[in-house]
Amino acid sequence: MSFQKDIYDYFATAALGIEQILAQELAALGAQEIQVSKAGVRFRGPLELGYKACLWLRTANRVLLVLSRFPAPDSDSLYRGVRKIHWTDHLTYKDTLAVDFSASSSDIATRGVHTHFAALKVKDAIVDQFRVVTGDRPSIDTATPDVRINVYLTNGEATVCIDLSGDSLHLRGYRREGSAAPLKENLAAALLLQAGWNTDSVREQPDRAFLDPMCGSATLLIEAALIAANAAPGLMRRYYGFLGWQGHVPKLWQRIKEEAQSQHVTNAKKIPRIVGYDSDARAIRIAIANIERAGFTGIVHVEKCDLKMAELTSKKGLLVVNPPYGERLGEIETLKPLYKDLGDVFKQRFKGWEAYVFTGSRELAKSVGLKTTQKTVFYNGPIECRLLKYEIF
Ligand SMILES: C[S@@+](CC[C@H](N)C(=O)[O-])C[C@H]1O[C@@H](n2cnc3c(N)ncnc32)[C@H](O)[C@@H]1O
Secondary structure, three states: OOOOOEEEEEEEEOOOOOHHHHHHHHHOOOOOOEEOOOOOOEEOOHHHHHHHHHHOOOOOEEEEEEEEEEEEOHHHHHHHHHOOOOOHHHHOOOEEEEEEEEOOOOOOOOOOHHHHHHHHHHHHHHHHHHHHOOOOOOOEEOOOOEEEEEEEEOOOOHHHHOOOOOOOOOOOOOOOOOOOOOOOOHHHHHHHHHHOOOHHOOOOOOOEEEEEEEOOOOHHHHHHHHHHHHOOOOOOOOOOOOOOOOHHHHHHHHHHHHHHHHHHOOOOOOOOOOOEOOOOHHHHHHHHHHHHHHOEEEEEEEEEHHHOOOOOOOEEEEEEOOOOOOOOOOEEEEHHHHHHHHHHHHHHHOOOOOEEEEEEOOOHHHHHOOOOOOEEEEEOOOOOEEEEEEEOO
């Protein structure tokens, strides 16, 4: 028997700092009862919404379908709570499964939770139920399981979920190789949305260009093009966690994918100019390969060019750049002239544009030498970074 409900509880996870942008994306998809929390957003809706969230969310890491929430002050209560769930609704003994377990830092500190041990307890509870009910048990595949189970413990409460995404949603399927320090695709999308680059604003101002003068492997450019083309960022992914789940409804998923394909703007003339430069020839080679895989050859233009020479003739435009920001003191000193060049280039050649610099170094940001009109904190992995806005008159 498979598990069917009219309305499900979901949790979409995201990097710290992205939660509000993710909530806006979910509202646009029609999610109900949206609640923003740390590193994620809770929401409710039908299965269709879960599929759309996997396919359309640009800034999420994972989309989880909540099966149960219960108090789990110790490992025995965790085992009992997991065992109460009817696992045969979700997978068969012939399927493979994986268990991801995480706990809030306070639970790890105060309750002494060992995440590896807790993950084994969860797996044992599922496998033991199968042995009793079917006489056989599913096996483990941690890479691409049929069903990935996600358990999160916070304030002594366990939340048990099916991971509908299966793998982090930043893996769009267009990037095989990154140049030095590439941005994650979902962070890049969050920076662009924060900078006001969304499908509606792009449609309203088709003559507004986009430039990344230090584009590396082209992450910002490709994400900007996906937004401009109203393309679902998940269309190129082959693997989702729901494909092997017993609750999956293939016809519904097929329809949602076809709708996404039909909304995709394929006419290059309808997309604004999107251009990238980098001084490193290898980065440009990687960028070209990624742009091709993403289907934007002839639409997104990149070339080898040093920042000092960067120029783009367009009265209006948005410039978003993620310069290197080095972590050690020596590196910071050597990078200061590069940040000063950024400020000079903005003033001299990009009048009338809006520019955003994403950096993990406040010290380097000062070297830009221009007044910032907005600062937003985002986390690039563990590093606290800022997206700084400059309006160039
Ligand atoms: C942090 S990486 C950008 C990563 C990029 N956002 C991505 O996702 O792949 C910084 C880039 O700046 C480039 N760069 C450094 N100095 C430069 C300069 N003077 N002119 C142009 N590009 C430069 C580097 O080659 C590198 O690709």
